[in-house]
Amino acid sequence: MIQGRLFTFWLFVIMSVVMLYAGSYVKKGNKTIKIRRLTPLEAIPEAIGRATEAGRPVHFSPGLAAITGQDAPQTLAGISLLRYVAKLTAKYDVRLIVTIRRPEVLPLAQETIRQSYLEEGKYDSFANVSVQFLSDQQFAYAAAASGVIMREKPAASFLFGAFWAENLMLAEVGTQVDAFQISGTASIGQVPFFVTTTDYCLIGEELYAAAASLTADEVFLGAILGQDICKAIMVALLVAGVIATAFGSDLFIKLLSL
Amino acid sequence: MLRTATLVITFLAGFIMIAAFFFDVGFLSVAEAQIQDWGVIVAAFALAMASINLIQVNVNKAVSSENVTDKICSFVLLASLAGMSIIGLTKGPTSDTYNVLFDGIMAPGQSTVWALGVFYIASAAYRAFRVKNADAGLLLFSAAFVMLGAVPVGEVIWSGVPAVSQWIVDVPNMAGMRGMLIGAGIGAFSGGLRLLLGIDRTEVG
Numbered sequence: 001m002i003q004g005r006l007f008t009f010w011l012f013v014i015m016s017v018v019m020l021y022a023g024s025y026v027k028k029g030n031k032t033i034k035i036r037r038l039t040p041l042e043a044i045p046e047a048i049g050r051a052t053e054a055g056r057p058v059h060f061s062p063g064l065a066a067i068t069g070q071d072a073p074q075t076l077a078g079i080s081l082l083r084y085v086a087k088l089t090a091k092y093d094v095r096l097i098v099t100i101r102r103p104e105v106l107p108l109a110q111e112t113i114r115q116s117y118l119e120e121g122k123y124d125s126f127a128n129v130s131v132q133f134l135s136d137q138q139f140a141y142a143a144a145a146s147g148v149i150m151r152e153k154p155a156a157s158f159l160f161g162a163f164w165a166e167n168l169m170l171a172e173v174g175t176q177v178d179a180f181q182i183s184g185t186a187s188i189g190q191v192p193f194f195v196t197t198t199d200y201c202l203i204g205e206e207l208y209a210a211a212a213s214l215t216a217d218e219v220f221l222g223a224i225l226g227q228d229i230c231k232a233i234m235v236a237l238l239v240a241g242v243i244a245t246a247f248g249s250d251l252f253i254k255l256l257s258l
Numbered sequence: 259m260l261r262t263a264t265l266v267i268t269f270l271a272g273f274i275m276i277a278a279f280f281f282d283v284g285f286l287s288v289a290e291a292q293i294q295d296w297g298v299i300v301a302a303f304a305l306a307m308a309s310i311n312l313i314q315v316n317v318n319k320a321v322s323s324e325n326v327t328d329k330i331c332s333f334v335l336l337a338s339l340a341g342m343s344i345i346g347l348t349k350g351p352t353s354d355t356y357n358v359l360f361d362g363i364m365a366p367g368q369s370t371v372w373a374l375g376v377f378y379i380a381s382a383a384y385r386a387f388r389v390k391n392a393d394a395g396l397l398l399f400s401a402a403f404v405m406l407g408a409v410p411v412g413e414v415i416w417s418g419v420p421a422v423s424q425w426i427v428d429v430p431n432m433a434g435m436r437g438m439l440i441g442a443g444i445g446a447f448s449g450g451l452r453l454l455l456g457i458d459r460t461e462v463g
Contacts (some may be wrong), residue, residue: 002282009280019448023457068297073446076453103308104301132315133308137364139371151328165375172378175385186442188435196386204438208445211458219457223448230444 006258014233019226026222033221035213040182040200044158047180047199048088051155057095059154059179060085061145061170062109063161064138066102071162073208074186075105078161079112080211081184085158086116090125098131099148101141106133142166146173159183159198160207163190171197184210265456272454312339400426 001009026033051058062078065071082098089096096113100106110131117126134144146169149157157174159167160183167183167190174181175197183194184202194201202210209224241252271293277283278290316332323329345356389395406412407423452458 001280005280012276012280015444015447016451019451020455066301070446073449076449100308103304106304106308106311130315131311133311136305136308137368139368140364143367143371147331151325165372168375168378168382169371172382186445188438188442191438193382197382205441205445208442208449211449219452223452223457227441227444227448230447231441234440234444 004257007256015226015230018229018233019223022226022229023219023222026225027218029218031225033225035209035221035224038202038206038210038213040184040202040206041210041213043180043182043200044085045088047156047158047182048085048092048094050180051089051094052092054155056155057097057152058085058089059149059152059157059174060096060098061157061159061161062098062100062105063159063163063185064101064141064166065162067104067108071187074162075102077184077186077207077211079105079108080214081158081160082109083112083116084214086113086129087120089129090117090120090122093122093125096129097148097152097154098129099141099145100131100133101136101138103133103136106131138164138166142169145170149173149177149179153177154179156180156182159185159194160202161185162187163194168193168197174198261459265459269454269456272450276454309339400430 025031048058060082062082063071063075065075067075086096088094098109098113100109113129113131114123114126117123117129132148134148135141149170150173154174154177157170157179159170159174159181163170163185164187167185167187171181171183171194181198182200182202183198184207185191185194186204186207188204191201191203195203205227209227211220237252244251245253274286274289274293278286313336316335319328319332320336323332342356342359345353345359349355383401387394387398387401389398403419404423404426406415407420407426412419412423449458
């Protein structure tokens with residue numbers, strides 16, 4: 001075991017067991033999980049409905065992160081939401097424009113959309129979908145995506161995934177073309193910008209929970225239950241750590257450095 | 259068959275990376291390095307595919323778009339792509355010509371776009387600070403304190419402004435941020451675990 005990673009290892013094991021157990025527990029029908037309403041998700045059909053009425057396209061960005069590294073789960077959550085959005089654009093025959101920053105996300109997005117159009121029986125309309133790789137440079141992507149939004153004037157813009165300093169630019173340009181905007185990110189530093197500039201925002205873990213509430217699959221719902229239990233464990237550890245430190249004990253400091 | 263192979267590769271690659279993070283075992287470190295090398299190769303192929311997509315989309319626009327701005331933008335992009343590729347292939351990416359073009363056009367262009375952010379912050383702040391309800395009022399009040407605390411005039415108005423400003427940033431703001439961070443971290447962990455074990459197969463089709 002590498003020095004200093006023992007505590008992290010056991011935390012990893014405990015969290016994995018809790019999440020898998022919660023998943024199987026819910027799947028067996030032992031517990032009915034009810035997820036609270038996620039208003040941003042409920043607004044997605046409304047946004048696409050507005051685009052249908054206005055005869056304008058829909059813009060989607062799965063964020064700027066890759067499918068590797070610590071921000072990858074955000075990109076994958078964005079792709080899950082892309083599947084839902086693509087099904088709705090296929091259903092209502094609305095043109096979908098997807099702007100991509102990371103090259104490896106491009107085939108993933110293309111395949112997800114193609115599959116969604118197939119499932120909706122609208123494969124012929126897939127030709128109208130524009131999945132565009134713009135640039136792998138952050139601000140070149142931001143400038144290009146802003147240009148696409150300004151020229152295409154989408155009636156709805158969805159920004160789901162990991163974003164950095166460019167998020168405000170994308171959201172503000174969307175506001176300028178009067179797009180109905182729904183965002184979602186777990187990049188904590190960027191949440192305030194999305195909250196102030198977009199109509200609805202999935203904050204932090206809501207981005208991940210969104211997939212569960214879309215599918216209503218027991219395993220996904222079990223994962224949400226597992227997440228809540230893990231959060232309770234974390235809070236308990238935090239409280240215990242604060243109390244121990246307040247009473248002069250360095251037990252938790254030693255524990256964390258094991 | 260293909261789907262099963264994808265799930266097995268995902269599991270093995272993820273498992274080796276996790277195991278190499280925790281355990282100092284020779285063959286795991288070698289396997290981890292190999293997986294990262296494969297990742298670079300896959301990324302290179304993806305970049306080639308993305309370049310083809312970029313050319314296809316922009317050739318279509320340059321030829322058939324009814325929007326003149328679209329045509330001009332696509333033409334400039336294609337010309338720049340061709341120019342940089344030719345110079346990069348013939349003179350090398352470390353040549354003076356390539357560096358002059360990169361440092362003289364690309365880098366200042368990116369800095370300009372970054373600098374434009376200040377105008378977007380101003381317009382977003384204008385909308386965010388309109389007091390429409392109690393929450394917006396609280397936002398305006400706390401933001402005003404934080405901004406005043408960051409400039410010398412704040413201390414002139416009242417000597418306690420910097421301390422109050424710092425308290426807002428360090429206590430209520432930090433508490434909220436950490437709460438979100440823990441939730442987001444656990445959410446990411448859960449998503450990763452589902453993907454690793456093949457429970458979540460949405461990315462495999």
